[in-house]
Amino acid sequence: MQEFMDVLRRQAHYFGPELAKLAYERGLAVTKPDGSTLPIPITATPVILDAEEIKRRAQLSAKLASATLKMARAVLAGEDPGRLLGALSPLERTLAERTWEQSRTLATTRVDYFVSAGRPWALEVNATIPAMQGYSDIAARSFIEVVARHLRYPEKGLAALHTLNGNNALALYRALLDGYAAERDGQLPDTVALLCRKNDAQVTELRWLCERFREFGADADVVHPEDVSGEDSFTVRGKKYDLVYRHLFVRRLEQSPAPWVEDFLGTVPGKKAVFLNPPASQVEVKTTxxxxxxxxxxxxxxxxxxxxxxxLEAVRAAVPWTRPFRHGPGTGPDGATVDDVVARVSEEPARFVLKRAWDYGGKAVFLGRSVGTVPYEERVKGAYGESLTWAQLCARAATDTQGGGFVVQEVVDTQPEDHLLCGQNSVLPTSFFVDYSAYASVGLSKQPAWGGVCRGSMSEIVNIVGGGGVLPLITTEVAAKLLLAWKAL
Known part of the structure; x- marks a missing residue:
């Protein structure tokens, strides 16, 4: 679809500001603690993939997510559950110990990939709050509408384009309904609560999802922990909810305790209401x-x-060599036996990345090939208070037990891409590292029609809240229709 991308690059300065404005109005934003919002940048240059490839990546993610849940369960049932539980905060550990045996359904997970030479390599599995279903839909829908109107695509055909492109909010909704029906003898919920903190960083995304759920027919509301009560039901201001979608980090409850909610999260799939995305920290710990x-x-x-x-074939095809980072013998990335994993990694910094096993936002992720750069120095000093060489960092990380210690992963060779970043008053060229995240469900009778989301960042450590933007994910079929509209002008 190079021809279509060329058109977009030539026309972006006409439609880009409107795209940024519309996406921000719809909720592509980060909310600050004071309730104000900052727009998440969006690009005028999308990621374009065949619908079958998007489906294939979702199917791959379903296998990886299922395998990760199984591995977490095996460790917790084994002789050393502390290798996962030891990474968690006190409340996370308490909830994991109370719920892991019953946690067999994860309505939504997200596998994050880097794509190298057309091949997706899985970097991690997200199971605690695998968000961005709303962000992804906002970006794609806004792009399709703004570009279609700029190219004078028939207005009555926009709904068909949206359908052709897929809908992660609908996939999430169907996953929740299917899971609820399995727990309640085929019944469907009358009311749905989307549980998050007030002024959560992603509350605009939750509001978007809530609006979509209402369009799909649900009586849905965004609710907050401090407002929940009920002797035998999940109740907010007198209204009872049958189904709860949790968008709430357990660690946030430790900062602002909500005993009722803490107790509620300790029963899976729930008695006072059904909830199908339990706080499965043990699944997301990178040791798993x-x-x-x-x-x-x-x-x-x-x-x-x-x-x-x-x-196992999914792991073989898509997971780069990854190991718990500790001294001792093991198998290296080339399949050969090594006497000491730490020494092997220390010898070849350009080949490896160190990641704290349990952490958020990429703060404790160290790329060996970035040694000597400002980002590397900032991260090392943030973690250890001083500048360290790669060998010194490896020595410290190998004995650091905070957050469950570290894992080491063979770096996926990805290169920055040229994109056009949209602001409400400008369109600027930028160089972005781009990842691809695919959603999947575990434990349902069938997979919904999950899609994906793409993020871009000037750093190889891609994170939205910490900076970066969203790239619209568009199917080849939709792009082809828009290109025809351009040619018809």
Whole structure:
């Protein structure tokens, strides 16, 4: 679709500001603690993929997410559950211990990838708050509408373009309904609560999802922990809710305790209401992901988790070499036995990345090939209070137990891409590292029609709240129709 991208680059200064304005109005924004908002930048240059490829990546993610849940369960049922539980905060650990045996359904997960030479490589699995379903839809829908109108595409055809492009909010809604029906003998919920903090950083996304749920027919509301009560039901201001969608980090409850909600989250899939995205911190801890990679060379580990041949093949095809970062022998990324994993990683910084096993926002992620750069120095000093060489960092990280210690991963070679970043008064060229995230469900009778979301950042450590933007994800079929409209002008 290079021809279409060329058209967009030539025309972006005409439609880009309107695209940024519309996306921001719809909720593509970060909310600050005082309630004010900052727009999340959007690009005029989308990621374009065949619908079948988007589907294939969602199916791959379903296998990886299922395997990760199985591995977490195997560890917690084994002789050393502390290797996962030890990474968690006190409340996270309490809830994990109370719920892990019953947590077999994850209505929504997200697998984050870097794509290298057309091949997606999974970097991690998100299971605590696998967000951005709303952000992704806002970006794609806003792009389609603004570009279509600029190209004078028939207004009556916009709904068909949106349908052709997919809908993550609808996939999430169907996942929640399917999960609810499985728990309540085929019934559907009358009321749905979207639970988040007041002025949550992503509350505009939650409001977008709530509006979509209402369009789909649900009596849905955004609610907050301090407002919830009820002796035998999940009740907010006298209104009872049948189904709860949780968008709430457990650690936020430790900062602002809400005993009722803490107790509610300790029962899966819930008695006072059904909730299908439990705070599965043990699944998202990067040690769990590292053990998936390790299972490829240790059949006993794969067997203990009950990994299927399809799940193992998904790990083999998409997970880069990843290991718990600790001293001792192991199998290196080339398949050869190494005497000491830490020493091996220390010798070749350009090949590896260190990640704290349990952390948010990429604050403790260290790229060996970035040694000597300002971002590397800032991160190292932020973590350890002083400048460290790669060898010194490896020595410190190997014995650091905070957040469950570190994992090491073979770096995925990705290069920055040229994009056009839209503001409400400008369109500027920028160079972005771009990731691809695909959604999936675990434990449902069937997968909804999940899609994905793409983020861009000037840093290789991509994070929206910490800076960066969203790239509209557009199917080849939609792009082709828009290109025809341009040619018809």
């Amino acid at each position: 992901f590292a053990l998936l990679s390790q299972a490829l060379t240790e059949p006993a580990l794969a067997d203990s988790a009950g990994l299927t041949p399809d799940e």
